[in-house]
Amino acid sequence: AQSVTQPDIHITVSEGASLELRCNYSYGATPYLFWYVQSPGQGLQLLLKYFSGDTLVQGIKGFEAEFKRSQSSFNLRKPSVHWSDAAEYFCAVAPMNYGQNFVFGPGTRLSVLP
Amino acid sequence: DAGVTQSPTHLIKTRGQQVTLRCSPKSGHDTVSWYQQALGQGPQFIFQYYEEEERQRGNFPDRFSGHQFPNYSSELNVNALLLGDSALYLCASSSGDNPYEQYFGPGTRLTVT
Numbered sequence: 315a316q317s318v319t320q321p322d323i324h325i326t327v328s329e330g331a332s333l334e335l336r337c338n339y340s341y342g343a344t345p346y347l348f349w350y351v352q353s354p355g356q357g358l359q360l361l362l363k364y365f366s367g368d369t370l371v372q373g374i375k376g377f378e379a380e381f382k383r384s385q386s387s388f389n390l391r392k393p394s395v396h397w398s399d400a401a402e403y404f405c406a407v408a409p410m411n412y413g414q415n416f417v418f419g420p421g422t423r424l425s426v427l428p
Numbered sequence: 429d430a431g432v433t434q435s436p437t438h439l440i441k442t443r444g445q446q447v448t449l450r451c452s453p454k455s456g457h458d459t460v461s462w463y464q465q466a467l468g469q470g471p472q473f474i475f476q477y478y479e480e481e482e483r484q485r486g487n488f489p490d491r492f493s494g495h496q497f498p499n500y501s502s503e504l505n506v507n508a509l510l511l512g513d514s515a516l517y518l519c520a521s522s523s524g525d526n527p528y529e530q531y532f533g534p535g536t537r538l539t540v541t
Contacts, residue, residue, distance in 0.1 A: 318470075346528055348528075350532075355534070356534055357432070357518055357532035357533050357534045357535055358471070358518065358520075358532040359532070360529065360530070360531075363528065363529075365528070404470050404471070406470075408528060415461075415473045415476065415484050415486060416461075416463075416471075416473055416530070417473070418463075418470030418471045418472070419470050420468075420469055420470050421468075421469070421470050
């Protein structure tokens, strides 16, 4: 069965530091890949997505992610974190060409120190 | 342009009762998906509606049912509520042109006591 793992439950970084959130997936074939962010009391906002092509994708708010097929990973990065980035981050996968039943990881909570 | 809206914001129900949650999709979207997000977990796919039909379903019991109206809005119904149904219920909408770009609503927080 397909699954998504996010090994880090909670990460704390200082404002201005770089960030990397890890995501690994288990799937029969390369799925479509997504990163979402959820602020307290809010719904999910799409940060970026990978369908095909260049394995380094750029998203909103200065985020980027790199798809590595050999490692079944899709890690999210940001070179300099801002206090407003504190939130819950979810990695998600969806099967190619077979509907949009997204499978989400358990999430990583990001705290930012001033 | 209004995004995805959900009502109510919060809801408290008793075990065994029934509940209906509502969702209005983003303008121009015709597909609605529902997710359950338990505390501290990622969202889990319940089902998706398109053209007033349930198109896909996740691993949820028949107590969970839904409906989509001609204006594309949708309802999620849960019968015989269990304590374990307490969660944030998220609605997401998308369009046939861009089905993988899902826009999420703020959710309905359901508490079952």
